[in-house]
Amino acid sequence: MMKGVHFLVAAVLLALVSSFASASDPSPLQDFCVALNDNASAVFVNGKFCKDPKLATADDFFFSGLQNPRNTENQLGSNVTLLNVDMIPGLNTLDISLARIDFAPYGLNPPHTHPRATELLVVLEGTLYVGFVTSNPDNRLFTKVLNAGDVFVFPVGLVHFQFNLGKTNAVSISGLSSQNPGLITIANAVFGSNPPISADVLTKAFQLDKNVVNYLQRRF
Structure with a gap:
């Protein structure tokens, strides 16, 4: 029984390592998968739906x-x-x-x-x-x-x-x-977030005067 548990734990860890090691997009399982935006579907997927390959064009x-x-x-x-x-x-x-x-x-x-x-x-x-x-x-x-x-x-x-x-x-x-x-543009993300990051947080993080932080947030 314990051997089975150890094997299961090892398998789960191996799966997690393999998942983290795969840093690229999912591999295709067919020649191509032309993206299709299906707004009528309630299912969210990590990527795009595929058009019927027979309907794809150049x-x-x-x-x-x-x-x-x-x-x-x-x-x-x-x-x-x-x-x-x-x-x-x-x-x-x-x-x-x-x-x-x-x-x-x-x-x-x-x-x-x-x-x-x-x-x-x-x-x-x-x-x-x-x-x-x-x-x-x-x-x-x-x-x-x-x-x-x-x-x-x-x-x-x-x-x-x-x-x-x-x-x-x-x-x-x-x-x-x-x-x-x-794309994450650093200045926009930090000083132009919506809603804004607390000026107290940015003042301490960047060691800036709060007036400078307020100015930068207005700029972005």
Whole structure:
């Protein structure tokens, strides 16, 4: 009896370890699973429903216009065009998405994380200063200046950024290892949450005067 219990506990632990080790999207069990938003269904799934494969068309796997420059006239001077499963339904279950990032001179893609994806960035035009920070307790910063044709990797879940060092526009393309990588922009999440995080919490966490915290919350 005890041997059976030990075996069951070991099996459960092995299943948990295997679950945590599988950090990517679920593997496909067919050639493709074109995403279908079925708002009439009351069942929530971790991902998307699948269209009948016989009804899929080439347009489900297609997007046009990524070559066109994006508008960077904003406070950060950057614009991210994300092609995830919501933009290309055929990406569903395929563990991948794509992003074009446009930078005005000295434009910034601010510190952020992708909770579900590693990012592989290649610079097409311009010069970018990029970096990521490792987790606690080291919080080690890895940075590099990239020129056209250079490639850099941002590991899954880590805070990272890109900054245009040049006086001209810059463009990069990123591949991400999830059909829906997610995005958490640090400043927006901390100072722009809805409802706001208590100013007392942020004052103590960032060792700032409460008036500064209140100012930052108004900004975001």
